[in-house]
Amino acid sequence: QQQVKQSPQSLIVQKGGISIINCAYENTAFDYFPWYQQFPGKGPALLIAIRPDVSEKKEGRFTISFNKSAKQFSLHIMDSQPGDSATYFCAASSGDTGRRALTFGSGTRLQVQP
Amino acid sequence: DTGVSQDPRHKITKRGQNVTFRCDPISEHNRLYWYRQTLGQGPEFLTYFQNEAQLEKSRLLSDRFSAERPKGSFSTLEIQRTEQGDSAMYLCASSSDRRDTEAFFGQGTRLTVV
16 A cells, blocks of 8 residues: 655746656655665655645755645645756655655656757 | 765676675665666666665565665665566665755665576
8 A cells, every 4th residue: 555645747847947846645654755866876865854744844945735634735836957867766764663664656757948 | 975875886697696686775864675677667766765664665676575774774675586477677776854855866786687
């Protein structure tokens, strides 16, 4: 059972445009929601993360919007650049057991066209 | 390099052979995770160590898989009697108790079973 659903599967955006990736979760025990960026042949790299006590977090061109009641969160990439072309994964973890294993979405392949 | 290090980067093996992968976490990190990532999918949790203790194993970790973390430093993941379905990227991640939500990933070991 997929606990974190991510969409779209792929996304093409023009340089300077806004990229938006959406995720929805089912497990209400999740209390930490990171986004990871992965380039081909590399491991995922932590990009930005949010906890459910805030509705938005911004770091540079990257913003997470969080809707706790809808159990949804999204990543917005402003002024998208060709260097942002990568696969993006949303994820979630729970502090219930203290182990913090991550549950990942299926990924969004972003292509930013020059 | 102070990041998470994995070795080898690539491994091609014949079906039925045993393989072993190594992960060296960030030196001050006591938490270590193994994930498996198949093509076009997000990473899936396999197992978790806190120091030398293996505290959680996913249902994905069949009897052919075994992981160790002697002395709470590096970790090894062994797959016995490999099958074609084991072909995937095996990722290691580490974090600390103090910042348990921030998991840093290695570049992974790409396993191909022929």
